[in-house]
Amino acid sequence: MHVYIEDIGKYEGKDVVIKGWLYNKRSSGKIHFILVRDGTGIIQAVVTKGEVEDEIFDGAGKITQESSLILKGTVRKDERAPGGYEIVANDLQTFQIAQDYPITPKEHSIEFLLPLRHLWLRSRKQNAILRIRHELIKACRDFFDDRGFINTDTPILTPASVEGTTTLFPVDYYGEKVYLAQSGQLYNEATIGALGKVYCFGPTFRAEKSKTRRHLTEFWMLEPEVAFLELDGVIQLAEDMTVSIVERILENRRKELEVLGRDIQKLENIRKPFPRITYKEAVEIIKTKEKDFRYGDDFGAPHETIISENFDCPVFVHHYPTGLKAFYMKRDPDDDTLSLSVDMIGPEGVGELIGGGQREDDCDVLLKRVRENKLPEDAYQWYLDLRKYGTCPHSGFGLGIERMIAWVCGIKHVRETIPFPRMLERVYP
RNA sequence: UCCUCGGUAGCUCAAUGGUAGAGCAUCCGGCUGUUAACCGGAGGGUUGCAGGUUCGAGUCCUGCCCGAGGAGCCA
Numbered sequence: 114m115h116v117y118i119e120d121i122g123k124y125e126g127k128d129v130v131i132k133g134w135l136y137n138k139r140s141s142g143k144i145h146f147i148l149v150r151d152g153t154g155i156i157q158a159v160v161t162k163g164e165v166e167d168e169i170f171d172g173a174g175k176i177t178q179e180s181s182l183i184l185k186g187t188v189r190k191d192e193r194a195p196g197g198y199e200i201v202a203n204d205l206q207t208f209q210i211a212q213d214y215p216i217t218p219k220e221h222s223i224e225f226l227l228p229l230r231h232l233w234l235r236s237r238k239q240n241a242i243l244r245i246r247h248e249l250i251k252a253c254r255d256f257f258d259d260r261g262f263i264n265t266d267t268p269i270l271t272p273a274s275v276e277g278t279t280t281l282f283p284v285d286y287y288g289e290k291v292y293l294a295q296s297g298q299l300y301n302e303a304t305i306g307a308l309g310k311v312y313c314f315g316p317t318f319r320a321e322k323s324k325t326r327r328h329l330t331e332f333w334m335l336e337p338e339v340a341f342l343e344l345d346g347v348i349q350l351a352e353d354m355t356v357s358i359v360e361r362i363l364e365n366r367r368k369e370l371e372v373l374g375r376d377i378q379k380l381e382n383i384r385k386p387f388p389r390i391t392y393k394e395a396v397e398i399i400k401t402k403e404k405d406f407r408y409g410d411d412f413g414a415p416h417e418t419i420i421s422e423n424f425d426c427p428v429f430v431h432h433y434p435t436g437l438k439a440f441y442m443k444r445d446p447d448d449d450t451l452s453l454s455v456d457m458i459g460p461e462g463v464g465e466l467i468g469g470g471q472r473e474d475d476c477d478v479l480l481k482r483v484r485e486n487k488l489p490e491d492a493y494q495w496y497l498d499l500r501k502y503g504t505c506p507h508s509g510f511g512l513g514i515e516r517m518i519a520w521v522c523g524i525k526h527v528r529e530t531i532p533f534p535r536m537l538e539r540v541y542p
Numbered sequence: 543u544c545c546u547c548g549g550u551a552g553c554u555c556a557a558u559g560g561u562a563g564a565g566c567a568u569c570c571g572g573c574u575g576u577u578a579a580c581c582g583g584a585g586g587g588u589u590g591c592a593g594g595u596u597c598g599a600g601u602c603c604u605g606c607c608c609g610a611g612g613a614g615c616c617a
Contacts, residue, residue: 137577138576139579139580140573140576140579142573142574144573144575144576146576146577146579148577159575159576177568178567193577194575194577195577215567216553217552217578218566219554219566219578220566221553222553222610223609224548224610227609280615295617298617321615321616322543322614323614323615323616324613324614325611325612325613325616326611326612327616328615415613465617467617468617510617511617
């Protein structure tokens with residue numbers, strides 16, 4: 114019976130079939146130890162001379178790294194085996210012998226691995242990251258689904274930029290210039306009018322020439338939006354979601370975190386409530402380390418790190434000056450220079466994980482902002498309509514999935530958190 | 543675009559201006575419990591490219607190319 118390695122404990126003493134690839138092998142002449150992986154795990158098979166036909170024994174000694182194979186044998190509990198179980202092989206057939214697999218079981222440089230990403234994904238660490246990615250995305254979806262949110266995905270081909278400021282990838286659309294989406298938020302503001310609370314989850318594209326460990330040109334963003342929700346409520350939502358994600362990973366993907374060498378205690382310390390500070394308070398924190406920083410300056414990566422160093426949990430920074438935030442952010446009724454905006458800055462120097470806030474809901478004010486920002490008024494007609502026909506206070510945020518994964522996994526660079534990273538001047542494979 | 547670091551065997555790295563080397567991988571041989579197994583042997587090089595200095599350049603100088611890290615930029 115064909116079984117998967119992750120389930121092997123259920124088959125102790127039973128005859129099973131494993132289909133997979135050779136991860137590594139060792140031999141003592143009359144006994145081969147074959148490490149087989151099948152995507153769900155790695156298990157050691159023992160092939161002993163005299164206990165299998167000579168042809169099979171000799172064949173086992175000749176299998177090369179990453180050759181595809183079908184293994185038959187009996188599951189046995191054995192402390193000497195990595196993982197605690199091993200397969201006592203009675204048959205081993207190769208589907209194909211792989212020649213000169215480039216990634217040997219040793220340290221490699223990032224320059225070497227990135228062009229081999231299609232093969233690098235097979236390694237234990239990358240496998241663990243992708244499993245956590247899957248779990249994290251599922252945790253996000255479940256969180257919102259359980260709260261009655263409707264998943265309404267937004268278009269990827271869009272007629273204009275959300276803000277008109279960021280650099281977008283142009284696409285030829287039957288002779289017309291359109292752009293790859295940089296956010297689904299404006300469309301979310303439309304769908305909440307239909308469904309109340311929604312989220313979209315999909316790829317977003319930024320053509321900025323950012324060359325840092327926090328940036329990809331193509332990344333995935335999860336964006337919830339809720340009608341009749343104000344700033345405090347959206348902060349609460351982001352906090353609940355973050356706690357829910359961390360709990361879920363700790364519950365279901367502890368093994369993967371261990372493979373990655375993650376300091377699990379740091380994740381177990383994540384508890385509500387997260388600190389909430391104003392932009393002004395954040396500036397005071399930065400000034401203790403960097404005297405030249407001025408009120409009104411935007412936070413760069415080093416500033417976010419300074420802020421996060423003061424807390425064990427993610428920290429919410431809210432009420433940024435209007436100049437630092439997008440045109441659609443609602444202004445603070447008590448102070449017109451401030452926006453009802455919030456960023457969630459992750460711990461351990463991971464940087465901004467979430468950005469969001471309360472949206473401008475007054476049609477006249479929004480139109481004024483569109484004009485101030487010299488945005489094409491025609492293109493925003495539908496967006497203004499949303500304020501003409503039953504406007505309401507509403508809020509939402511965007512979560513950069515790759516940054517969240519990087520934080521949870523404890524890895525420095527977001528390029529390892531997505532199967533095939535798209536970066537400045539790197540689109541292969 | 544700017545700053546810093548780097549480019550030597552398939553990979554990871556070494557080599558006072560003086561015969562280019564090791565470990566891993568590969569191939570051959572040995573080993574009945576290995577844990578990135580181990581032991582012995584073999585093959586493997588346009589030292590990123592182009593100039594220059596020198597009796598002699600992987601090493602020093604100039605220019606260029608490529609990569610990495612970071613900054614800027616950036617919902």
